Amino acid sequence: MTDNSSKSSPDSPADHPGIRSLNKTYWLCNVIEMWERLAYYTLRPIAPIYIASATNAGGLHLTQGHKAAIYSWWAIVQSILPMITGGFADRYGYKKSLFISITLNVTGYLIMAYMRTYEGFFLGILVLALGTSLFKPSLQATLAHNLPDGMSSIGWGIFYWIVNVGSTLGHYISPLILGTSQSVDNWRHLFLWCAVFSALNYVMLFTYKEVPSGASKTENPFKVFWRIIINVFERRLVAWLLIMSCFWLMMYQLWDLQPNFIEDWVDSSMVAAHVPFDKWKETSDQGLLRVPQQVLISFNSVLIVMFMIPVSWAVRKMRTLSAMFFGMLMATGGVLVAGMTGSAVFLLLGILLFSLGEMLTGPKKNEYLGLIAPPGKKGLYLGYVNIPIGIGVGIGSYLGGFLYGNYGEKANLALKHLLNCTPFGEGKSWDGSLDTLEASVGVSRTDAFLRLQEVLGLDAVQTTQLLWDTYNPQYYVWLPFAAIGVIAAIALAIFGQLAKRWSDMNA
Numbered sequence: 001m002t003d004n005s006s007k008s009s010p011d012s013p014a015d016h017p018g019i020r021s022l023n024k025t026y027w028l029c030n031v032i033e034m035w036e037r038l039a040y041y042t043l044r045p046i047a048p049i050y051i052a053s054a055t056n057a058g059g060l061h062l063t064q065g066h067k068a069a070i071y072s073w074w075a076i077v078q079s080i081l082p083m084i085t086g087g088f089a090d091r092y093g094y095k096k097s098l099f100i101s102i103t104l105n106v107t108g109y110l111i112m113a114y115m116r117t118y119e120g121f122f123l124g125i126l127v128l129a130l131g132t133s134l135f136k137p138s139l140q141a142t143l144a145h146n147l148p149d150g151m152s153s154i155g156w157g158i159f160y161w162i163v164n165v166g167s168t169l170g171h172y173i174s175p176l177i178l179g180t181s182q183s184v185d186n187w188r189h190l191f192l193w194c195a196v197f198s199a200l201n202y203v204m205l206f207t208y209k210e211v212p213s214g215a216s217k218t219e220n221p222f223k224v225f226w227r228i229i230i231n232v233f234e235r236r237l238v239a240w241l242l243i244m245s246c247f248w249l250m251m252y253q254l255w256d257l258q259p260n261f262i263e264d265w266v267d268s269s270m271v272a273a274h275v276p277f278d279k280w281k282e283t284s285d286q287g288l289l290r291v292p293q294q295v296l297i298s299f300n301s302v303l304i305v306m307f308m309i310p311v312s313w314a315v316r317k318m319r320t321l322s323a324m325f326f327g328m329l330m331a332t333g334g335v336l337v338a339g340m341t342g343s344a345v346f347l348l349l350g351i352l353l354f355s356l357g358e359m360l361t362g363p364k365k366n367e368y369l370g371l372i373a374p375p376g377k378k379g380l381y382l383g384y385v386n387i388p389i390g391i392g393v394g395i396g397s398y399l400g401g402f403l404y405g406n407y408g409e410k411a412n413l414a415l416k417h418l419l420n421c422t423p424f425g426e427g428k429s430w431d432g433s434l435d436t437l438e439a440s441v442g443v444s445r446t447d448a449f450l451r452l453q454e455v456l457g458l459d460a461v462q463t464t465q466l467l468w469d470t471y472n473p474q475y476y477v478w479l480p481f482a483a484i485g486v487i488a489a490i491a492l493a494i495f496g497q498l499a500k501r502w503s504d505m506n507a
Contacts, residue, residue, distance in 0.1 A: 019151075019154070019158075021148045021151060022146070022147075022148070022151065022155060022158075023146055024208065025142065025146045025208045025209070025211060026143060026146040026147065026155070028204060028207050028208045029139055029142050029143040029146070029159075030143075030158065030159055030162040031162075031204060032098070032139060032201050032204045032205075033139055033159065033162055033163060033166070034162050034163075034165055034166040035166065035197055035198065035200045035201050035204070036102075036105070036132075036135060036139075036166070036197075036198060036201060037162075037163050037164075037165075037166030037167055037170070038166040038167075038169050038170050038173075038197045039105065039109065039170070039193075039194040039195070039196075039197035039198040040132070040166075040167075040170065040194075041166060041167040041168075041169075041170030041171060041301070042170035042173050042174050042177075042190065042193060042194050042197065043109070043112075043170075043174075043190070043191070043194050044170075044255065045170070045171055045174065045255065045259060045293070045294035045297055045298070046174045046178070046190070046259070046294050048067060048256060048257075048259040048260050049259060049260070049263060049293070050187060051066065051067045051070060051121070052064055052066065052067040052260060053260070053263060054409075054411040054445040054446045054448070054449075055263075055285050055446065055449075056182055057182055057183060058182045058183045058184040058185075058186060058187045059182070059187075060116065060118065060121060061445075061446060062118055063405065063434070063445075064260075064401045064404050064405035064409060064412075064434075065401055065405060065434070066118055067397075067401060068397045068398045068400065068401025068402070068405075069122075069397075069398075069401075070121070070122055070125055071256055071393065071397035071401075072393070072394045072395075072397040072398055073122070073125070073126065073129070073394075074125050074126070074128075074129050074393075074397075075129075075252075075389060075390050075392075075393030075394045075397060076390050076394045077126055077129035077130055077133060077390075078128075078129035078130075078132045078133050078386070078389075078390065079133070079386040079387060079388075079389035079390025079391075079393065079394075080133075080386070080387055080390035080391070080394075081129075081130065081133035081134075081390075082133050082134075082136050082137045082384070082385075082386040082387070083384050083386075083387055085097070085133050085134045085137055085138075089134065089137050089138040089141060090141065093210055094138045094139070094141060094142045094210065094211055095138075095205055095210045097134050097135075097137075097138035098134075098135060098138045098139060098201070098205060099202075099205060100131075100134060101131045101132070101133075101134035101135035101138065102131070102135070102198060102199070102201050102202060102205075103131070104127055104128070104130050104131025104134070105128055105131035105132065105135070105195075105198045106195045106198045106199050107127050107131075108124045108125065108126075108127035108128030108129075108130075108131060109124070109128065109191050109192070109194040109195035109198065110124075110191070110192075110195050111123055111124030111127060112124035112125070112128075112191045113188045113191035113192050113195070114188070116184070124191075133386070136386055137386075140159075140366065140385075141211075142211045143155070143159060144373075145211045146211065154309070154312050154313060154316060156312070156363040156364075156366050156367045157308055157309055157311070157312025157313070157363050158308075158309060158312070159363070159366075160304070160308055160312075160359075160362050160363040160366075161304065161305060161308040161309050161312075164301040164302075164304035164305050164308065165301075165305055167298075167301035167304075168298055168301040168302050168305055171294045171295060171297065171298030171301060172280070172295065172298060173193070174190060174292075174294055175279055175280055175282075175292050175294065175295060176279050177189055177190045177193055178190060179279070180279075180282050180283075236372075236499060237372075237384065239495055239498070240368075240495060241384065241387050241388055241391075242388075243388075243488055243491045243492050243495055244365060244388035244392070244488070244492075245387070245388040245391035245392040245395075246392065246484055246485075246487060246488035246491070247328055247331075247361070247388070247392065247485060247488040247489070247492075248388045248389045248391075248392030248393060248396075249391075249392035249393065249395055249396035249399070249481070249484055250331075250332060250335060250392075250396070250481045250482070250484045250485035250488065251331055251335075251358070251361075251392075251485070252389070252392065252393045252396055253335060253396060253400055253478075253481050254297070254300065254334075254335055254338065254351070254354055255297065256393070256396075256397065256400065257400040257404055257477070258293075258297060258338065258339065259293045259294065259297065260404060260408075260409065261339060261404070261408065261473075261477065262293035262296060262297070262347070263293055264408070264409065264410035264411075264473075265342045265410065265464070265468060265473065265474075266290075266293075266296075266342050266343070266344050266347055267286075267288065267290070267342055267343065267344060268290040268291040268296060268344035268347075269288045269289050269290055269344075270344065270345065271291050271296070271344045271345070271348070272289045272290050272291045273289075275291055275295075280292060280295050284460075285449060285460060286459075286460035286461045286464055287459075287460050287461070288461070291344070296344060296347060296348070296351075297351070299348055299351045299352070299355075300351050300354065300355045300358070303351070303352060303355040303356075303359075304355055304358065304359060307355075307356075307359060308359055308363075311356075311359045311360070312359075312363060315360065319496075320364050320367055320368045321364075321368070321492060321495070321496040321499065322496065323360045323361070323364050324360065324361045324364045324365065324368075324492060325489055325492050325493050325496070326357075326360055327356075327357040327358065327359070327360025327361030327362075327364070328357065328361060328485060328488055328489035328492060329357070329485075329486070329489050330353055330354070330356050330357030330360065331353075331354050331356075331357030331358055331361060331485065332357070332482050332485030332486055332489065333353050333354075333357070334350045334351060334352070334353035334354025334355070334356075334357055335350065335354055335478060335481060335482060335485065336350070336478060336479075336482045337349055337350030337353055338350025338351055338354065339474055339477065339478035340474045340475075340478060341474070342464075342468060342474075365385055365388075366385055369381045369384060369385045396481075399480070399481075400477075400481075403476060403477050403480065404473075404477055405434050406434065406476075407471065407473055407476035407477060408473040408476060408477040410449060410464065410467060411445040411446070411448045411449055412434065412437060412445065412448075413467045413470075413471050413473070414448040414449045414451070414452040414463075414467065415437050415438065415441045415443060415445065415448045416437070416471075417452055417466075417467060417470070418441050418443060418448065418451065418452055418455060419437075419440060419441050421470075422452075422455050422456065423455070424441075424451075424455045425441065428440055428441065428442070449463065
């Protein structure tokens with residue numbers, strides 16, 4: 001596979017300036033990113049449980065459909081808007097944009113802390129997403145302007161490493177804040193701590209000077225917006241964005257759908273036996289000691305913290321799109337391995353494979369757009385890098401909500417089994433819609449699993465195994481996403497060949 005970024009991207013030993021060439025502003029950007037990601041990932045891994053778990057004591061007890069809507073709009077606002085906010089950050093200044101974004105993030109967390117309705121939580125998420133949409137291009141453009149020649153691959157690799165330092169800490173902090181009861185008050189404390197972590201970046205903004213973007217400072221807002229729209233339709237950029245949208249549709253399921261899948265189906269008692277801290281253990285609805293899902297998924301960020309920089313160095317000479325191609329295949333395989341059994345051991349093996357793929361793909365997407373961005377458009381192009389996440393996660397959230405709500409959620413499968421396979425359902429009818437399932441059975445989602453145990457005379461472990469064997473949620477949930485990931489990788493391989501031809505034609 002070839003791509004025309006290769007002439008700019010390799011960091012060969014002959015021209016490698018070394019880590020000492022990375023200046024103070026570069027490192028401060030990394031610290032700012034760490035605090036923002038710490039707040040974000042204290043919330044993000046546990047949000048699916050707060051929103052939709054039928055058994056969480058302090059949660060909202062909403063449906064998978066509600067969760068799909070929240071996550072879809074979260075992704076759209078957070079990831080599509082940077083194509084606009086990135087251009088405005090170039091025009092009006094990165095530090096001003098960061099100040100506004102931090103304020104929005106803090107406000108979003110505070111809304112979530114005190115509004116426990118579907119509408120209130122949705123509002124908090126949208127405010128947070130708006131802040132993040134301004135934060136990403138402003139910070140990443142500042143960082144890109146401070147990367148010396150020959151340090152692109154390693155510079156972005158270090159940045160991605162720092163992202164996952166914050167992510168790892170967030171995964172382990174949330175169980176400490178929530179405790180084993182996960183009460184309403186503990187959930188509120190979690191959101192308040194997220195606001196505190198975000199607010200620390202107000203101090204960081206005073207530690208470095210503004211970085212000139214190179215963009216015109218005289219354009220009015222309408223001209224800025226028009227330039228943004230014109231640039232996004234460059235054909236190479238459009239093709240790349242569509243391909244990456246398919247990949248991120250698949251990839252984000254590890255973080256957005258897997259938490260619910262783990263909560264319902266994964267037996268982590270063997271892993272829990274080796275966890276040294278009681279705060280990182282809890283009891284499942286099967287009565288087994290388990291590891292909280294956010295701690296299991298944190299294995300992803302732990303691996304990236306451990307290996308991101310060595311991997312970035314190892315692939316420094318590899319063409320950007322080639323590295324992304326192999327990363328896509330590995331990440332897709334990881335999602336399949338993680339989701340095809342109820343064993344936490346296989347889950348962790350899948351996360352290992354997924355993480356290796358992410359290390360090849362994640363930083364390279366930023367590097368690719370940073371390299372092809374015209375002068376004065378770093379913020380604009382690094383705003384575009386989030387578009388695939390918005391499109392992919394926006395569509396993937398609804399697809400995941402449909403697949404998991406209908407074929408994967410244990411509470412809904414328990415309701416279906418009560419209705420169709422036990423004497424409890426005799427004489428009852430159902431029109432096939434999830435909206436009417438509870439009313440048709442006469443049992444709520446929160447009580448369905450326990451009621452099924454009572455009707456069948458089985459314990460929780462036996463009932464879970466029965467539902468797993470009968471309905472095969474692993475196939476219906478994960479195979480469609482794996483197919484999308486493979487298609488995206490093949491499309492990127494074709495794109496690499498076309499990109500080379502476009503480059504030769506324009507040379």
